[in-house]
Amino acid sequence: xxxxxxxxxxxxxxxxxxxxxxxxxxxxxxxxxxxxxxxxxxxxxxxxxxxxxxxxxxxxxxxxxxxxxxxxxxxxxxxxxxxxxxxxxxxxxxxxxxxxxxxxxxxxxxxxxxxxxxxxxxxxxxxxxxxxxxxxxxxxxxxxxxxxxxxxxxxxxxxxxxxxxxxxxxxxxxxxxxxxxxxxxxxxxxxxxxxxxxxxxxxxxxxxxxxxxxxxxxxxxxxxxxxxxxxxxxxxxxxxxxxxxxxxxxxxxxxxxxxxxxxxxxxxxxxxxxxxxxxxxxxxxxxxxxxxxxxxxxxxxxxxxxxxxxxxxxxxxxxxxxxxxxxxxxxxxxxxxxxxxxxxxxxxxxxxxx
Amino acid sequence: xxxxxxxxxxxxxxxxxxxxxxxxxxxxxxxxxxxxxxxxxxxxxxxxxxxxxxxxxxxxxxxxxxxxxxxxxxxxxxxxxxxxxxxxxxxxxxxxxxxxxxxxxxxxxxxxxxxxxxxxxxxxxxxxxxxxxxxxxxxxxxxxxxxxxxxxxxxxxxxxxxxxxxxxxxxxxxxxxxxxxxxxxxxxxxxxxxxxxxxxxxxxxxxxxxxxxxxxxxxxxxxxxxxxxxx
Numbered sequence: 001x002x003x004x005x006x007x008x009x010x011x012x013x014x015x016x017x018x019x020x021x022x023x024x025x026x027x028x029x030x031x032x033x034x035x036x037x038x039x040x041x042x043x044x045x046x047x048x049x050x051x052x053x054x055x056x057x058x059x060x061x062x063x064x065x066x067x068x069x070x071x072x073x074x075x076x077x078x079x080x081x082x083x084x085x086x087x088x089x090x091x092x093x094x095x096x097x098x099x100x101x102x103x104x105x106x107x108x109x110x111x112x113x114x115x116x117x118x119x120x121x122x123x124x125x126x127x128x129x130x131x132x133x134x135x136x137x138x139x140x141x142x143x144x145x146x147x148x149x150x151x152x153x154x155x156x157x158x159x160x161x162x163x164x165x166x167x168x169x170x171x172x173x174x175x176x177x178x179x180x181x182x183x184x185x186x187x188x189x190x191x192x193x194x195x196x197x198x199x200x201x202x203x204x205x206x207x208x209x210x211x212x213x214x215x216x217x218x219x220x221x222x223x224x225x226x227x228x229x230x231x232x233x234x235x236x237x238x239x240x241x242x243x244x245x246x247x248x249x250x251x252x253x254x255x256x257x258x259x260x261x262x263x264x265x266x267x268x269x270x271x272x273x274x275x276x277x278x279x280x281x282x283x284x285x286x287x288x289x290x291x292x293x294x295x296x297x298x299x300x301x302x303x304x305x306x307x308x309x310x311x312x313x314x315x316x317x318x319x320x321x322x323x324x325x326x327x328x329x330x331x332x333x334x335x336x337x338x339x340x341x342x343x344x345x346x347x348x349x350x351x352x353x354x
Numbered sequence: 355x356x357x358x359x360x361x362x363x364x365x366x367x368x369x370x371x372x373x374x375x376x377x378x379x380x381x382x383x384x385x386x387x388x389x390x391x392x393x394x395x396x397x398x399x400x401x402x403x404x405x406x407x408x409x410x411x412x413x414x415x416x417x418x419x420x421x422x423x424x425x426x427x428x429x430x431x432x433x434x435x436x437x438x439x440x441x442x443x444x445x446x447x448x449x450x451x452x453x454x455x456x457x458x459x460x461x462x463x464x465x466x467x468x469x470x471x472x473x474x475x476x477x478x479x480x481x482x483x484x485x486x487x488x489x490x491x492x493x494x495x496x497x498x499x500x501x502x503x504x505x506x507x508x509x510x511x512x513x514x515x516x517x518x519x520x521x522x523x524x525x526x527x528x529x530x531x532x533x534x535x536x537x538x539x540x541x542x543x544x545x546x547x548x549x550x551x552x553x554x555x556x557x558x559x560x561x562x563x564x565x566x567x568x569x570x571x572x573x574x575x576x577x578x579x580x581x582x583x584x585x
Binding site (some may be wrong): 044048071072073074075077078079081085087088089098099102103144145148190 | 470476478479480481
């Protein structure tokens with residue numbers, strides 16, 4: 001658990017943020033310039049705050065009052081940067097082992113090669129960073145941070161320099177890393193879609209101040225007001241390939257089986273599915289004689305509306321976020337608890353390798 | 355002929371010692387100028403660069419004043435060794451170091467500025483202290499510029515004349531370097547002997563530049579070949 005209250009005045013920018021993050025995955029999000037990366041640097045110890053404190057698992061890392069400052073190299077915090085920040089002169093193996101070698105042998109809880117295997121890097125160990133794809137680079141960066149057995153993993157926009165297909169994959173790896181190693185994570189992003197997909201709690205920052213700290217989906221509209229990019233909100237979900245016909249492939253997402261365009265994949269393969277919130281139609285009654293291949297019954301679990309913009313969260317065995325207009329909401333009489341049907345085309349679903 | 359060899363030997367000795375001074379000192383100053391914000395940064399930059407803008411004779415005169423009987427270094431060495439450094443080969447090495455320092459600092463600064471500071475932040479975050487980060491990340495990545503700077507400084511030290519002759523004189527067998535010997539021989543009208551040493555200067559300069567290029571090429575090849583074999 002990390003708890004902090006940091007104030008930072010730097011080059012005309014001021015940050016004043018307090019919070020307490022539990023052992024799950026917590027997101028910090030908000031528009032660029034909100035202070036996300038500065039806050040992360042204060043936690044990691046690469047920037048010294050003007051005043052305040054940072055506590056990690058009963059250890060005080062920084063306290064202006066007690067005059068405590070643990071330098072960044074003594075903190076057991078791993079950081080993954082936007083473009084990986086891999087050491088270009090070292091191969092993958094030596095990048096991953098860099099921090100591990102500096103650990104006291106008693107603290108070496110994880111074996112670098114096991115981590116490399118877990119992240120699918122086993123065949124890349126002798127490569128240099130400039131011979132890797134963007135997704136591979138990020139996985140090396142994650143492995144490098146993990147190898148130091150950190151008490152906390154900070155992720156600074158780890159998907160920002162990747163294309164859509166790689167994003168889902170890295171997101172999926174991060175979830176598996178969290179499940180496997182149980183290391184608390186702080187995930188910084190300006191994308192609410194990523195945040196909703198990965199985090200259990202999210203802190204919304206704006207102009208260096210906390211705007212909200214809540215379930216990520218509940219922050220959707222506030223994120224919009226804060227200038228976050230939510231026009232293109234994507235439901236990012238983990239799935240498994242099912243049966244295929246000539247034209248369609250089924251993907252199982254938890255209890256739900258959705259139809260997608262034909263995928264050249266084998267049954268049982270894990271994938272990441274992306275479905276735009278504005279691609280889903282809500283119906284009050286089960287539509288018949290309709291070309292859309294996906295129709296699921298569900299119950300509205302939450303509705304957020306602001307200035308004509310409405311997002312509804314529908315639980316259809318798996319939670320989907322749907323964007324609709326205030327007009328439609330009122331006409332259909334949808335509110336929390338309403339039974340509705342989700343309708344979307346198989347071609348609206350994008351399927352990526354996990 | 356014999357005296358030629360000892361003149362070249364002394365020149366190399368002076369240039370090597372000067373390089374031994376400018377390498378760590380230049381690295382420290384370049385690192386301060388590139389990575390740190392502090393009061394007096396501009397002043398440090400100006401002081402280090404000044405020998406570049408002054409006639410070397412002026413630098414030598416200023417140095418003579420510092421190491422001579424009235425200067426603080428002079429008084430220190432007089433109380434320790436009973437003599438000042440003026441008109442010794444050490445004074446010549448000091449003069450060569452001061453005159454080549456701006457070139458070394460400039461090369462090192464460019465090399466350090468080319469290293470992404472986030473890589474250093476990443477290394478610190480992975481548990482490396484500032485010194486280890488410098489030697490395992492910064493220096494290997496700034497490698498080419500550092501070599502270029504060292505060789506540039508060495509060549510400059512080797513060809514130093516103006517400051518050296520003021521502070522160390524032109525004493526055969528003690529402080530006479532290749533340039534000052536050439537000067538003596540030209541003044542004496544001994545053109546053959548002057549040309550001989552001039553040729554030696556050319557050979558030394560070409561050799562240093564060749565080593566410079568060879569090292570740079572080798573490091574470039576290292577990156578190329580590892581790329582080619584894996585793709």
